[in-house]
Amino acid sequence: MGAVVNSIDKDDRIPKEAKEILQSLATEWENVADSTALQVIPLKGAMTNEVFEIKWPTSTGEVSRKVLVRIYGEGVEVFFDRDNEIRTFEYMSKNGQGPRLLGRFPNGRVEEFIHARTLSASDLRDPDISALIATKMKEFHDLQMPGPKDVVLWGRLRNWLSTAKRLCSPEEANEFQLDSIEKEISILEKELSVLNQQLGFCHNDLQYGNIMIEEESKTITIIDYEYASYNPVAFDIANHFCEMAADYHTDTPHILDYSKYPGLEERKRFVRMYLNSSGNQPIDKEVEQLVEDVEKYTLADHLFWGLWGIISEHVNDIDFDYMQYAKQRFQQYWRTKALLLGSVGSSPDTGTDGNRTT
Secondary structure, X not given: OOOEEOOOEOHHHOOHHHHHHHHHHHHOOOOEOOOOOXXXXXXXXXXXXXXXXXXXXXXXXXXXXXXEEEEEOOOHHHOOOHHHHHHHHHHHHHOOOOOOEEEEEOOEEEEEOOOOEEOOHHHHHOHHHHHHHHHHHHHHHOOOOOOOOOOOHHHHHHHHHHHHHHHOOHHHHHHOOHHHHHHHHHHHHHHHOXXXXXXXXXXXXXXXXXXXXXXXXXXXXXXXXXXXXXXEHHHHHHHHHHHHHEOOOOOOOOOEOHHHOOOHHHHHHHHHHHHHOOOOOOOHHHHHHHHHHHHHHHHHHHHHHHXXXXXXXXXXXXXXXXXXXXXHHHHHHHHHHHHHHHHHHOOOOEOOOOOEOO
């Protein structure tokens, strides 16, 4: 998840093995006066890892040397395979898609510091920036990653449901209707797994904090690949649209505002730019079909991040109201399901606000 600068911190949060890597890097740089004189600046806004900007004063008065240290969150291995994530990171790095990997230690890594600006929530609605994101997303989806190219979404949802049930109290499981979610996953898989849908290498967490822009060249860089896998591209676009309801840098970062979800014309514009970027002018029917598919995949996205929130509450100690976040995601699922799936989506045991009526 994304991050912004907090305040300068002592370096006792950085493990000894990481410090050894940092010192080794700094001694190779001629203009660093003292390789041990590192400043540690926590970056806030991350919801899976702890992230730190590390910098050293230079002897020649230039801009400080900087790198990024990422310390993996405890317990988050339930969400993804860390070895897969490292392989993805290394592949992206070699293919010029993200920061370079500078070193690894047992519970984290040292990355190149990208001299670019992390996007803010409002940037996602800027038509010019949105067009750049659409083009970059298509490029990302077209990457030919090593390994099987199978859809991961449905298996991951079932695994997360199983984990959520294991971690939850009976009261929590009842509140979130976890016993009925297995059926919901099956309904979605059946309804959304249409023939000829486009698959691609998806980021699966394309919120604004994972997108950076270099202002002069207008270059977009996508970072943080923990959840990346092959999936229907409509799911990745749906996730990006749903993230427009979030702002993780307010006093209530867990609160979602669905009035900020993009309107139909905005969604069409994004999808048209996405399809355009491959060089072929899409016909209106193609645009409309993908927009429709994306809308249906928002349902899968709500379950995905709703389950993530429930599990995070039990495994992560980052200061974020995961349960309230999960509650909003499930409410939005029940609120929009019938609208998006028609009669197959009717939910007789839920009220109009998405809460149980029984």
